[in-house]
Amino acid sequence: MARCARPVGPDRGGQGGGRAAVAARGHPLLRDAAPAGDRRQQHAGQPRPRQQRLGPQRAEYTARRQLAQIDRFLRTRVPGFEESYVVQSGTHVGVRESRRVLGDYRLTGHDILAARTFPDVVAHGAYPVDIHNPRGSGTVLKRVPQGSFYDIPLRCLVPRDTERLLVAGRCISGTHVAHSSYRVMPIAMATGHAAGVCAALTVRHGRGPRGLPYRLVQRELLRQGARLRTSAD
Ligand SMILES: Cc1cc2nc3c(=O)[nH]c(=O)nc-3n(C[C@H](O)[C@H](O)[C@H](O)COP(=O)(O)OP(=O)(O)OC[C@H]3O[C@@H](n4cnc5c(N)ncnc54)[C@H](O)[C@@H]3O)c2cc1C
Structure with a gap:
C-alpha cells in the first residue's frame, strides 16, 4: 500500500481532532472501526446479525484502517518520518489461534x-x-x-x-x-x-x-x- 500523494493530516476525515481530542477519546489506533460491510447494510436498512459482523471481514477492515492511521501518525507526529511511506503489508490478516486437536497428551x-x-x-x-x-x-x-x-x-x-x-x-x-x-x-x-x-x-x-x-x-x-x-x- 503506497502513501497518499496528498498528505492526510490528523484533523481530516473525522478521525483526528488534534492532540486534545486524542487525549479525550483515547489513541486513534486503539479505537474500534465499523467494517465497510456494516455501513453498506445500514444504508440498505437491514442490519446484520451480530455474529456476522465480528468475523474476518471486520478484522481485515480494522487492520487496514489501523495501517493508514499508523502511517499518518508517523508522518505527522514523529520527527524524521515526514517523508516516510508504507511500502508493503500482509496480503490478509492472520489468526493466531483457532481449533486444535485433542491428542493422546495435551501439552500445558x-x-x-x-x-x-x-x-x-x-x-x-x-x-x-x-x-x-x-x-x-x-x-x-x-x-x-x-x-x-x-x-x-x-x-x-x-x-x-x-x-x-x-x-x-x-x-x-x-x-x-x-x-x-x-x-x-x-x-x-x-x-x-x-x-x-x-x-x-x-x-x-x-x-x-x-x-x-x-x-x-x-x-x-x-x-x-x-x-x-x-x-x-
Ligand atoms: C499476526 C500473526 C503474527 C505472527 N507472528 C509470528 C512471528 O513473528 N514468528 C513466528 O514464528 N510465528 C508467528 N506467528 C505464528 C505462525 O505464523 C503460525 O502459528 C504458524 O505459521 C502456523 O503454521 P501451521 O503450518 O501450523 O499453519 P498455517 O501456516 O496456517 O498453515 C496451514 C495451511 O493449511 C492450509 N489449509 C487450510 N485448510 C485447508 C484445506 N482444507 N485443504 C488444504 N489446505 C488447507 C492453509 O491455507 C495454510 O496454508 C504469527 C501468527 C499471526 C497470525
Missing part, C-alpha cells in the same frame, strides 16, 4: 514454563508463553527458564480416538496457554518434521502411529539432522 502452560521433558519427545520449544489478549489490548509474556527448553511429545501429534492420523504445527494437542508458545514457526516446522518422519515409518512398518516405538521416530529424526535431546542421550 505448566509443562512449558517448567521446561518439562518427555520420553517420547520429538520436538523442542523455548519461545515464551505469549498470549495476545483476544478481547483487546495487552499481552501476557512468561519466559521458559533461561538456558532451557521444553519437550513436545509424539503423543501431542496423535489425535485421540482415531487411527492413522497425525497433526503438526499449531493445531497439535495443547492448552490455550501452551499453544501461545508452540504456535511459532520454528516449533511448527519441528513438529511437521516429526509428523512426516512418523508417517513414513508407519508406512514402512505397516502399523499406526500408536503401534510405532517412539525411539524409531527419534532415531530417524536425529539421523536427518534434527536437534533433539532424548532421554537416551
Whole structure:
C-alpha cells in the first residue's frame, strides 16, 4: 500500500481532532472501526446479525484502517518520518489461534514454563508463553527458564480416538496457554518434521502411529539432522 500523494493530516476525515481530542477519546489506533460491510447494510436498512459482523471481514477492515492511521501518525507526529511511506503489508490478516486437536497428551502452560521433558519427545520449544489478549489490548509474556527448553511429545501429534492420523504445527494437542508458545514457526516446522518422519515409518512398518516405538521416530529424526535431546542421550 503506497502513501497518499496528498498528505492526510490528523484533523481530516473525522478521525483526528488534534492532540486534545486524542487525549479525550483515547489513541486513534486503539479505537474500534465499523467494517465497510456494516455501513453498506445500514444504508440498505437491514442490519446484520451480530455474529456476522465480528468475523474476518471486520478484522481485515480494522487492520487496514489501523495501517493508514499508523502511517499518518508517523508522518505527522514523529520527527524524521515526514517523508516516510508504507511500502508493503500482509496480503490478509492472520489468526493466531483457532481449533486444535485433542491428542493422546495435551501439552500445558505448566509443562512449558517448567521446561518439562518427555520420553517420547520429538520436538523442542523455548519461545515464551505469549498470549495476545483476544478481547483487546495487552499481552501476557512468561519466559521458559533461561538456558532451557521444553519437550513436545509424539503423543501431542496423535489425535485421540482415531487411527492413522497425525497433526503438526499449531493445531497439535495443547492448552490455550501452551499453544501461545508452540504456535511459532520454528516449533511448527519441528513438529511437521516429526509428523512426516512418523508417517513414513508407519508406512514402512505397516502399523499406526500408536503401534510405532517412539525411539524409531527419534532415531530417524536425529539421523536427518534434527536437534533433539532424548532421554537416551
Ligand atoms: C499476526 C500473526 C503474527 C505472527 N507472528 C509470528 C512471528 O513473528 N514468528 C513466528 O514464528 N510465528 C508467528 N506467528 C505464528 C505462525 O505464523 C503460525 O502459528 C504458524 O505459521 C502456523 O503454521 P501451521 O503450518 O501450523 O499453519 P498455517 O501456516 O496456517 O498453515 C496451514 C495451511 O493449511 C492450509 N489449509 C487450510 N485448510 C485447508 C484445506 N482444507 N485443504 C488444504 N489446505 C488447507 C492453509 O491455507 C495454510 O496454508 C504469527 C501468527 C499471526 C497470525
